[in-house]
Amino acid sequence: MATVDLKDVKKVYPSGIEAVKGVSIAIPDKELCVLVGPSGCGKSTLLRMIAGLETISAGTVAIDGKVVNAIGPTERDIAMVFQNYALYPHMKVYDNMAYGLRNRGTPKDEIDSRVRSTAKVLELSALLDRRPRELSGGQRQRVAMGRAIVRNPKVFLFDEPLSNLDAKLRGQMRVEIKNLQRKLGVTSVYVTHDQLEAMTLADILVVMNAGLVEQTGAPLDIYEKPASTFVASFIGAPPMNLLALTGSSSGPILADGTAIDFAAPETQAATLGFRPEDADVTFNAEALPGALVLPATVEAVEPVGAESFLHCAAGGSRIVVRVSGRANAKPGDQLRVVAKAEKLHWFDQAGKRVD
């Protein structure tokens, strides 16, 4: 059981490319921290630096209060689950799980009991004599998990472990990983580009972009108060609607000239945002004071079942509105999109949140 502390960690490749530009994260004991971001944002590099598979150019990585910059992956007492599982193809499931323990000189009978009890937890007991190529994707994933768990390490590292599974299995494994992590109480770092995975798994969510941390916090806090337009558009599916604002003498107006007829924050705001589920549509023309009202044209309707997404052209850009159940609008309809003022998010010129 351990904490993981990153202090101003940087990674500069010999080619001069700066993959991680100074990241500080403190992960408390037993918590699951998810690093999320688009590809190339440095999240995998960061994970590999924690693992010791990549050298650290500057800053410190501490596991359990001890700086581990200079020690190798073996001595850091971590276990890693790889994207392609990286199972040893020539070894049986049993040996795959036992390999790390054998290398550490664990007594034979202890290896046996640990492998068997881990296999039981992961429902792998019947598969111990199989080789990886005789397993399905989900089973391989489980073996990769088992290989990590059986060692009982201080920290688990997951590098996009579910991205090779189909959608249904991914949902299932997500829940399983979460339960397992909670049950074992092992501090974990989990890298993914899937915001849904990030939201559902994380105790602490770290949104990264271009080698820097955009925002750190509890998933729902981030969802409700995104610190920047990047976070707003990355977290949530469909993403937050963002409308560009221009200033005028009478206050901010939207790109298409629609005036904002209620109080905007005092600071100059450049972007206005609202979540698809925080808006509604109406065909009526009554005045709605204290709300953002946008005349909109429906461009597409996506019925998902429990909800429908209306894709509309409004305020000079394209927005998405979520309505529950069936939508009574069809493409081409003219209607009004209404969002309550308290559900609006404001961002400044640099894309930072303004409250």
Place this chain on the structure above:
Amino acid sequence: MIGQSPLRTFIAHAVLILGILIVAFPIYYTFVASTHTLQTILRPPLPLLPGGQLWNNYSEALFGGIGRIGGVSVGRLLLNTTIMALGVAVGKIFISILSAYAIVFFRFPLRMTFFWLIFITLMLPVEVRILPTYKVMVDLGMIDTYAGLIVPLIASATATLLFRQFFMTIPGELVEAARVDGAGPWRFFFDILLPLSRTNIAALFVILFIYGWTQYLWPLLVTNSNDMNTIVIALRKMVSFADADTEWHLVMVTAMLAIVPPILVVVLMQRWFVRGLVESEK
């Protein structure tokens, strides 16, 4: 097979059978000759059916010693050749797998220089460097020794490149998983790399064993005494310009026996050999 018309099948089989006859008949004829007395062979025509001298001829060759090559038995020749072929095959695999391991998995100064050095030796087969090599062997006193037969043939750029290509297909994640699992370079090599290379090693072994078995020029140079000859060299020495001076029945026996070990190696390792050429087990 596309289409299964009887005519097609007939032609295909006819071609195959003809091919087999062309390849197999000389071998059969050699076998027939090896079962007759010298007199029968020298008095044409040679019969097409095996004679009754099988046991006599073979035991004389294997255990008796053959006059033309100083009374050395074929058994001794087979032993020499086996030692040489095994030495060359095992040594080549050993050296090339280690050098490929170094080149692929380690970062050290001049790594690419070493790689290109190995690559360049592809252009320098034994025949090209034969004089300096011979001089070195003489100076080292390795004429008429097994080491002299084996060592100059042991470095192999081809095998090194083959292993390099194979090692480069091993996913980086597997290497990293092993590192996280606490496997150092040696552990990784023995526990993971070597088992994964099994089929490649088997395929290479077959090819290299036969390469070593059929070597002619180098053994001819480096062995002077008859009891260090390889079977191919001995076979050549047994044939005199004068027909009457050549013990043809024993030549035929020796030829038959020279074929057997390579065939055994191919047959016994066929399953591995084919797998090594067709799939890389991943």
